[in-house]
Amino acid sequence: MAVLVSVLQLAVSLSVFPVYLLHFLGLWNWICKRFxxxxxxxxxxxxxxxxxxxxxxxxxxLQQFAGPSGRLTLMEIGCGTGANFKFYPEGCRVxxxxxxxxxxxxxxxSIAQSRHLHFDRFLVASGEDMHHxxxxxxxxxxxxLVLCSVQNQExxxxxxxxxxxxxxAFYFMEHVAAEPSTWNFFWQQVLHPTWFLIFDGCHLTRESWRALEAASFSKLHLQHLQAPLSWKIVRPHILGYAMK
Structure with a gap:
């Protein structure tokens, strides 16, 4: 099976050879970050x-974790385009x-369309170093959809x-590795090297729940599910929250 995975990985890589060539020339990261x-x-x-x-x-x-003032102070890591803003409670500071x-x-x-929120600032930083x-x-x-691409989950x-x-509380919703015995996991392994390159460092086969279970949170509420997504390859998900 491992040999078949390797052969198919090579076939997928060859199908997108220009991407690998740009990566070899040191240009792909520049292109990927912009597009x-x-x-x-x-x-x-x-x-x-x-x-x-x-x-x-x-x-x-979320609102149950607001401070004594009743206003929730929230930070989103890997905020991207602001896709989560509409789900945040009225008046929270982001x-x-x-x-x-x-x-x-x-x-x-997205901020302009989210009048129910108060925005403090946008910082360009990695989640592994938030000294600000x-x-x-x-x-x-x-x-x-962030734990899949951070360099060091711990x-x-x-x-x-x-x-x-x-x-x-730390809230998360992440795609993860499928069950090892499934065809979905087989194709995750096949596609992973090319997927990682094209989708800006995203890992298809990460078992992110293990990092959460090993972290220093006092309580962990974690659910595994098959998400109702069109892309079957990323249907295996975890979601929940962990308390400090």
């Missing part, structure tokens, strides 16, 4: 339609972080834990 936000605008529109009920259910409990500065113009458009954010300063931290989750106030 990936345009893809994400289309993708997140479709994803939000198919996952709207799941997102509404997940984020419906700090946005993304490592790709090319998302900012799309983010500005003070310890214990956030009521809630959110990421969706370091990322340590930073999330650091910036959360005691009793605060």
């Amino acid at each position: 990936f936000p345009y893809f994400m605008v289309r993708f997140t529109e479709s994803y939000n339609k198919e996952m709207a009920a799941k997102k509404q259910e997940l984020f419906s409990s 700090t946005c972080i993304d490592p790709n500065p090319n998302f900012e113009k799309f983010l500005i458009s 954010i003070a310890d214990n300063s956030m009521d809630a931290v959110v990421c969706t 370091k990322f989750l340590k930073e999330v834990h650091r910036v959360l106030r005691p009793g605060g």
